[in-house]
Amino acid sequence: MKQAQQYSSKRQILIWLALAGYAVFALFPLIWVVMMSFKSHIDIISPIPKFIFTPSLDNYKAILFGGQSTQYEVGQTDFLLYFKNSCIITISAVLLSLLAGVPAAYALARYRFRFKDDIAFTFLSFRFAPEIAVIIPIYILYQKLHLYNTYVGLIFVYQLITLPLIVWIIRGYFEDISVEIEQAAKLDGYSWWGVFTKIALPLVKPGLASTAVLAFIFAWNNFIFGLILGSSDTYPSTVGTLGFISYESVLWGQMAAATVITILPPLILAVFIQKYLVRGLTMGAIRG
Amino acid sequence: MSTVVLKDVHKDYGKVKAVRGISFECADREILAILGPSGAGKTSTLKMIAGLESITMGEIFENGRLVNFLPPEKRNTAMVFESYALYPHLSVYDNIAFPLRSRSVQLKGESIDARVLEVADMLQIGPLLGRKPAELSGGQKQRVALGRALAKRAEVLLLDEPISHLDAKLRHHMRRELKKYQQALNTTVIYVTHDYLEALALASTIVVLNMGVIHQTGSPGVVYNRPADTFVATLIGQPRINLVPCRIQNTSAPELECISGDGSFRVPCPLPADQLPSGCREVLVGIRPQFLQLTPNLDDDGIAGEIYVSEYMGTDSIVEVKVGDHLLKVLTKEHGYRIAQAVKLQVLKKDIMLFDAQTGKNLLNHREPDASHGS
Amino acid sequence: MKSREQRWQDRYLPYLIILPALVLTIGILYPFILAIIYSLTDYRLVSPVRHFIGLANYLDSFRDINFWYSLGVTLLYAALTISIEVPLGLGVAMLLNHEIRGIRSFRFILIIPLMMPPVIAALMWKMIMAENGVMNYFIGLIGAAPVPWLANTYSLLSIVLIDVWLYTPFCAIILLAGLQSLPKEPYESAMVDRASGFFVFRRLTLPMLKPFLILAILFRTIDSLKMFDLVYATTKGSHSTMLMQVSAYYEAFRWYNMGKSLSYMIVIWVVIFIISRMLVSWWNRAMQRATGTER
Numbered sequence: 028m029k030q031a032q033q034y035s036s037k038r039q040i041l042i043w044l045a046l047a048g049y050a051v052f053a054l055f056p057l058i059w060v061v062m063m064s065f066k067s068h069i070d071i072i073s074p075i076p077k078f079i080f081t082p083s084l085d086n087y088k089a090i091l092f093g094g095q096s097t098q099y100e101v102g103q104t105d106f107l108l109y110f111k112n113s114c115i116i117t118i119s120a121v122l123l124s125l126l127a128g129v130p131a132a133y134a135l136a137r138y139r140f141r142f143k144d145d146i147a148f149t150f151l152s153f154r155f156a157p158e159i160a161v162i163i164p165i166y167i168l169y170q171k172l173h174l175y176n177t178y179v180g181l182i183f184v185y186q187l188i189t190l191p192l193i194v195w196i197i198r199g200y201f202e203d204i205s206v207e208i209e210q211a212a213k214l215d216g217y218s219w220w221g222v223f224t225k226i227a228l229p230l231v232k233p234g235l236a237s238t239a240v241l242a243f244i245f246a247w248n249n250f251i252f253g254l255i256l257g258s259s260d261t262y263p264s265t266v267g268t269l270g271f272i273s274y275e276s277v278l279w280g281q282m283a284a285a286t287v288i289t290i291l292p293p294l295i296l297a298v299f300i301q302k303y304l305v306r307g308l309t310m311g312a313i314r315g
Numbered sequence: 316m317s318t319v320v321l322k323d324v325h326k327d328y329g330k331v332k333a334v335r336g337i338s339f340e341c342a343d344r345e346i347l348a349i350l351g352p353s354g355a356g357k358t359s360t361l362k363m364i365a366g367l368e369s370i371t372m373g374e375i376f377e378n379g380r381l382v383n384f385l386p387p388e389k390r391n392t393a394m395v396f397e398s399y400a401l402y403p404h405l406s407v408y409d410n411i412a413f414p415l416r417s418r419s420v421q422l423k424g425e426s427i428d429a430r431v432l433e434v435a436d437m438l439q440i441g442p443l444l445g446r447k448p449a450e451l452s453g454g455q456k457q458r459v460a461l462g463r464a465l466a467k468r469a470e471v472l473l474l475d476e477p478i479s480h481l482d483a484k485l486r487h488h489m490r491r492e493l494k495k496y497q498q499a500l501n502t503t504v505i506y507v508t509h510d511y512l513e514a515l516a517l518a519s520t521i522v523v524l525n526m527g528v529i530h531q532t533g534s535p536g537v538v539y540n541r542p543a544d545t546f547v548a549t550l551i552g553q554p555r556i557n558l559v560p561c562r563i564q565n566t567s568a569p570e571l572e573c574i575s576g577d578g579s580f581r582v583p584c585p586l587p588a589d590q591l592p593s594g595c596r597e598v599l600v601g602i603r604p605q606f607l608q609l610t611p612n613l614d615d616d617g618i619a620g621e622i623y624v625s626e627y628m629g630t631d632s633i634v635e636v637k638v639g640d641h642l643l644k645v646l647t648k649e650h651g652y653r654i655a656q657a658v659k660l661q662v663l664k665k666d667i668m669l670f671d672a673q674t675g676k677n678l679l680n681h682r683e684p685d686a687s688h689g690s
Numbered sequence: 691m692k693s694r695e696q697r698w699q700d701r702y703l704p705y706l707i708i709l710p711a712l713v714l715t716i717g718i719l720y721p722f723i724l725a726i727i728y729s730l731t732d733y734r735l736v737s738p739v740r741h742f743i744g745l746a747n748y749l750d751s752f753r754d755i756n757f758w759y760s761l762g763v764t765l766l767y768a769a770l771t772i773s774i775e776v777p778l779g780l781g782v783a784m785l786l787n788h789e790i791r792g793i794r795s796f797r798f799i800l801i802i803p804l805m806m807p808p809v810i811a812a813l814m815w816k817m818i819m820a821e822n823g824v825m826n827y828f829i830g831l832i833g834a835a836p837v838p839w840l841a842n843t844y845s846l847l848s849i850v851l852i853d854v855w856l857y858t859p860f861c862a863i864i865l866l867a868g869l870q871s872l873p874k875e876p877y878e879s880a881m882v883d884r885a886s887g888f889f890v891f892r893r894l895t896l897p898m899l900k901p902f903l904i905l906a907i908l909f910r911t912i913d914s915l916k917m918f919d920l921v922y923a924t925t926k927g928s929h930s931t932m933l934m935q936v937s938a939y940y941e942a943f944r945w946y947n948m949g950k951s952l953s954y955m956i957v958i959w960v961v962i963f964i965i966s967r968m969l970v971s972w973w974n975r976a977m978q979r980a981t982g983t984e985r
Contacts, residue, residue, distance in 0.1 A: 039790050046785050046796045052855070053803055056814045059824055063817060076824040123714075131711030138704035146708065149715055155962055156722070157916045159938045160955035163948050164724035167733075186714050194711060207400040210367045213387040214394050215467065216417030219703060221388075225413075229404045248807035250919045255943065265807045269923060279817060286813055290806050297805040301798065305867040308804075308860060312905055313867055369700070 057290075064283035071279045086284035105259065106285050109267030113289075115178055116253075116263055117246040120185035121193075121239055128193035129235070133223060135194065136201035137209070147198075150191045154310060158251050161187060166255060176258040184252050189242040192307065196241075199311035200234035201227060237303035244293040264289045317378050317391070317470035317503045318343050319364060324373035326359045326527075333359045335527040336373065341520070346497055346504040348518035350511060350550065356527040357507040358397070361473050364505060366390050377471065388419060393469035397476040399460040401448035407459050408444040411435065414467040434462045437496070454485050461493075465500065472497075474506045478513070490516055511551040515539065523547045545599060545675040548668065554604045554633050554644045560672060561600045563591065573600050573669070579639025580618055585667045585679060592671070598678065601668035604646040608661040609634060611652070617659035622652045636660060729952035740949075747953040757954065760937040764958065767846065767933060768914035771853045776906055778854065779861025780899075786862065787869045797866075804859040812923035815852045816840065819924075840924050845931050849920050856920075857913070861906040868902030869895070900976040908969040915962050934958045 063071060065082035090106040134140075135147050165184055166175070174180030204227060212222045228235070253263040262270075268289055271282035297304075305313050319341040326334035334356040341347040349357045362368040364375060366387035375382055382390060393414070402410050411434055414420060415427045422430065435441045438458045448456060457477060464472055478489045494517055497504050508514055514521045515535040523530040523538060523546070531543035542548035548556045559580055561573035571584035571591075582600060610617065620638035627650060634645045634652055643660065652658065669678040705712075729747055731740040751757040786797055803811065818825050819839035826836040839848045872895070880890050896903075918935040921927055927936040934954055942951035 039788075042785055042788050042790060043792070046782075046793075049782055049785075050796060050799045053799055053859070056811070056818055056855070057802065059818055060814045072822070074822055076827045127710035127714050131708040134704045134707040138707075140701075140704040143704075146712065146715075149719065150711070153718065155912050155959075155966060157935055157938075157955050157958050157962070158918070159935050159942065160725050160952060160959055161718065161721050163942050163952055163955075164721035164728060167728075167948070168721060168724070183714075183717065187718060190711065190714060205398060205400060207396045207398050208402060210362070210365075210387070211394070211396060211400040211463075212402070212413070213367065214365055214390075214392060215414035215463070216388045216419035218386075218388055218418075221417065226402060244805055248805075248810075250807065250809040250922075254922075255939075265809050268810060268813060279820075282813060283817065286810050289810055293805045293807070294802065297801060298798070301801065304801065305863055309864060309905055309909065313864065313902070 060283050060286055063279065064287045066280060066283075068280055071283075086280040087288075090281050090284050090288075105270070106264065106267055106281075106288075108260075109262050109264040110288065112178075112253075112257075112261050112267075113247060113263040113265070116181045116185060116261070117243055119178070119182045120189050120246050121242045123182060124186060124189035124193045124242060125235075125239060128190050129197055129228075130223075132194045132197035133201050133227060136198045137206075137227075147194075150194045151310065153187045153191045156187075158187070159255075162252065162255050169256060175256060176261050178261060181252060181257055181261060181263075184256055185246050185249065187252075188246050188249055192242045192245065192310070193238055195310045196238045196306055197231060197235060199306065199314060200231040200238075203314070204230050234303060234306075237300040238307060240296045240300045241303070241307040244296055247293055318376075319347075319471055319503065319505065320376040320379075321360075321364070322374045322376070324360070324363060324375060325371045326356065326363060326368060327371045333527055334363070334371075337522075337524070337527070337529045338373075339520075339522050339529065339532050341503060341505055344501055344503055345519045346494075346506055346517050347520045347522065348506045348508060348514035349522045349524055350508055350514040351524035352509055352550070354526070355524040357509075357524055358475055359527075360524070361394070361475050361505065361507050364471070365392050365394050365473055388417070390471075391469050392471040392473055393464035393467045394473040395457075395460045395464045395475065395477045397479070399448075399456045401451075401456060401459055401463075403448050405447075406444065407435075407440065407446050407448070407451070407462075410448070410459055411444075411462045411466045414463060420467060430466055434466045437465075437499075438462045454481055454489075457481060457489070461496075465496065468500070468502075470503060472500075472502045472504045474504060476508055477506075479508065479510060486513075493517060511553075515551070523550065525550075541677065541680055542668070543677055543680060545601070545670045548601050548670070548677075552603055554646060556668075557602045557604065557607070557641075557643045558599045558670070559602075559641050559643070561598055563596050563598060573598060573667075575639060575641065577639040579620075580641060582618070582662060582667055583664050585664050585669060592678065597672035599670040599672050599675070601670055602643075602662055602666060604633070604644040606662055606666035607636075607643060607645040609636070609645050609647050609649065609652070610659045610661060611656070613657055613659060615659045615661065617661040620658055620660055622654055622656045622658060624654065625650075625652050725952050726956065729949055729956050731949050733948040734946045743949070747949045748957075751950060751953045751957070756932075756937070760932050760934050760954070761957070763846070763930070763932055764915055764917075764934045767850065767853075767917065768911055770847075770850045771857070771914050772907060772910050774850070774854050775858045775861050775910060776903065779858045779906065780865050780903070782858065782862040783865035783869055786866050800859045800862060802859075803856050804863070806856070808856060808919040809923045811856050812849075812852055812920045815848075815855070816924050819848060842928070843930055845925050845928055849924060849931055852920050852924070853914070853917070857910060861910065864906045864909075865899065865902055868899045872898050898980055901973055901980050904969055904973040904976055908966055908973065911965055911969065912962055915958055915965075 064086050065084070066077070066080050067083055067085065070077050070080045135143060162184070169175040169180050174183070209222050209226055212226045217225060248265065249263070250265040253261070253266045257263070257266065264285070268282060268285040271278040271285060300307070322338050323336045324334060324338070325332070325336055337360065339347070349360060351357050359368060363370050366382065366385055370383050377390065377392070402413065405413065408431055411431045412427050415422045415430055431444070432441070435444055438461060440455065440458050440462060443451065443455055443459070448459065451459065457480070461477065477493070478486045481489060490513060506513070506517060518535060520532065521535055521538045522532045525546055531538055531547045538547060539551055542551065545558060549558070559575055561575045561580065563584055564572050564574050565588070571586070571588055572581055573584050574581050613619075618638055620636040620643070623635040623637040623642055625635070626633040631646050631648055632650050632652075634647055636643045636645055636658060638660065645660065670676060671678055728740075730742060730744060732743050732746070733740040782800065786793065786800065817823060821836065821838065825839065830836065838844060876894050877890065880894060916935055917933050918939065921931045921933055921936050922939070925931045927940060935958070938951040938954040941947045941954060
């Protein structure tokens with residue numbers, strides 16, 4: 028960025044305090060839930076919230092290995108399955124989108140052909156569509172095609188999230204490559220496939236990786252597709268975590284533990300894509 | 316053997332007509348320069364020859380073979396781009412080796428290595444082979460780009476403003492180097508430039524292009540001394556040629572005279588009356604600044620004027636002389652003229668060019684070449 | 691022969707490259723079209739015979755007070771969230787635009803909520819906002835009575851708060867990118883002219899930031915109008931939080947009125963489409979003005 032400006036120390040402290048205030052707001056729920064996940068049931072329901080307590084791994088043990096950890100709580104062993112479902116669906120959806128979307132992004136960036144803008148806009152329009160409008164007909168179709176409550180069905184419908192993201196953002200990265208570099212490669216004796224694999228792909232690699240990660244995060248965070256088109260065999264962990272609320276009781280401690288585990292993958296991955304985040308969030312409208 | 320022939324080639328980008336029917340021939344092992352200002356269609360022409368741009372209309376032959384539809388990877392051409400277009404993710408070595416590893420060349424490991432080192436040696440970029448393009452200076456990038464093009468040993472080498480982004484000193488050096496490589500490698504070169512000096516110094520044929528139309532094709536001497544029209548005349552030569560609108564008059568003098576509107580500018584007409592195109596009276600008189608002689612001696616014959624401004628350039632001075640309503644540039648070795656000093660200007664008849672005021676065409680060109688000035 | 695081959699490649703290669711993505715798209719597009727067709731039928735999941743009933747579902751919805759109520763709540767929700775998130779995000783972005791010690795950590799902390807699954811974020815807040823939760827404890831410390839955060843009238847505002855927590859970082863990040871892309875020279879000349887901070891903000895920062903503001907509003911509008919996760923995880927759609935997608939969900943999957951549910955969705959879809967078209971053309975104009983490429 029710009030050269031570091033000179034700040035008076037008073038002004039610097041004020042800015043710092045304001046930011047720290049916001050950071051408390053941003054982090055408090057997270058910290059509280061992490062704390063909660065290490066608390067025993069008695070500590071959780073204590074009328075005066077406890078900031079200091081004896082941490083225990085019981086909640087994690089309960090959701091990961093099942094069994095009755097305490098006399099109050101009923102272990103829920105399905106969480107591990109939901110977590111696995113999330114991994115399978117999300118990773119496959121991203122891979123499928125990459126496979127289909129990256130060449131499409133290249134074609135949209137580099138070639139002129141009829142209906143190009145219409146095709147590009149169609150990809151984008153998925154981002155704007157209310158999910159249930161698509162889910163209802165898909166739900167009906169899936170019942171007929173026996174895709175309801177299957178990985179394949181969910182992976183396909185997750186393309187609604189991952190495909191537009193990958194096509195639009197990677198297209199921007201391809202457009203950023205100088206045309207002449209690719210022309211040079213053609214003159215050097217390479218067909219479009221050679222140019223694509225030896226020049227274009229290596230040059231967009233950082234953007235490609237970060238976009239794939241972003242697509243993973245968005246797909247991981249999705250809730251509604253799994254809720255409606257999945258069932259207890261295929262629920263992703265976002266839906267599974269909600270299952271800790273039942274009519275009889277809320278398993279606060281286990282829900283907190285499940286929450287922590289569910290947000291861990293996107294949070295860890297976020298560290299790697301900070302630089303590319305703005306492009307990803309705006310579908311490439313801002314070239315960061 | 317490799318020749319390149321263009322026949323009535325057009326290139327449209329939608330409604331924009333970038334190239335409008337150009338034809339020229341590039342002989343085997345010659346350097347042909349395409350000279351023109353930006354937007355002239357030079358790069359489009361080059362990219363059509365390379366096969367990178369489709370041809371809207373017309374035909375391009377390489378070695379007598381029609382190549383209109385041959386994809387670039389199957390042509391025997393190499394190109395140095397104005398932007399150099401180095402592969403940023405590859406080292407200098409891999410950049411140069413890149414064309415050698417393609418399916419069309421298909422060299423094996425050791426011979427690739429030998430070829431890369433040979434090229435690197437010739438261009439003196441051996442120590443840079445391990446670097447990435449981002450770590451190179453402009454001049455080094457230019458050499459690598461050239462190296463990549465030379466490594467392929469293509470029969471036709473296309474150069475798009477290859478040295479125009481270098482600083483003046485390096486440019487001069489590279490101009491000589493380029494000529495040396497061309498002779499050593501025996502390739503046909505098509506060279507695109509906006510700098511007339513590069514074209515004059517390097518090429519054996521110059522094609523002057525503007526707005527997608529060829530104004531003139533010829534050797535450097537012809538293009539310089541007998542420009543086809545005012546566009547070519549002004550494009551080539553620095554300081555620019557002086558162009559003064561005049562009327563041809565049959566006065567009492569023994570010869571025809573060119574006289575500007577206010578009568579202050581009066582030179583003998585280099586064409587006899589019977590050779591003037593019928594009805595042509597309005598002309599532009601063109602005189603290159605170095606052919607105007609300045610004299611402080613007011614008793615001499617010549618055009619009377621006064622010094623308007625004088626720029627000292629070391630060995631020469633560029634002096635602007637106000638003659639009536641006109642400002643004439645004069646290149647002189649004599650310094651020390653004062654502003655507003657009265658002077659006389661002299662010009663030899665053979666140094667006067669005459670252009671049609673309407674079409675800009677050179678009216679002297681149908682004469683026999685008099686081989687007066689070589690370049 | 692060669693020439694033919696080349697021509698063929700030029701013309702059809704792009705379609706070939708795009709084909710896999712196109713197949714997926716058509717797979718998704720087909721239900722899109724089905725959605726419109728079904729919305730014109732009396733399709734019910736329990737009785738798979740369907741009849742074409744024209745616009746009856748729409749007319750039915752338009753006559754239904756619940757539809758208008760739901761639409762109203764949705765628009766209110768969008769208006770509330772955007773009018774809080776964009777100014778707050780701008781404030782945060784301007785704070786983050788200072789190169790002070792620890793700024794990188796702050797920038798990272800900020801995006802943490804954004805990376806979270808919304809439904810999980812809502813659950814976290816649900817735990818905090820529980821009757822005997824930590825939020826009521828805190829307001830009890832200053833002497834206030836416990837608030838039923840996720841019940842009746844409070845619930846919409848509570849969900850707005852969660853939305854603000856989740857998506858203010860989104861606005862802040864976009865606006866920060868905008869602030870960082872601004873040219874430095876106008877600010878230097880303003881400094882030379884001794885312009886006041888407020889004047890610089892109004893006359894320099896805001897106009898130049900306009901494209902970024904519009905973009906933030908655009909994406910937030912679309913997502914607010916489609917909001918489902920936060921409501922479902924907290925109140926499961928109590929009366930006061932009956933957003934359009936939530937209504938449509940219950941209409942379809944509790945009452946099996948697929949046709950009617952789709953009429954809800956098509957209406958909100960049209961609303962999104964119109965608003966985003968307006969914002970996009972506004973954005974284009976602002977971009978041209980901000981970069982000085984007006985035609």
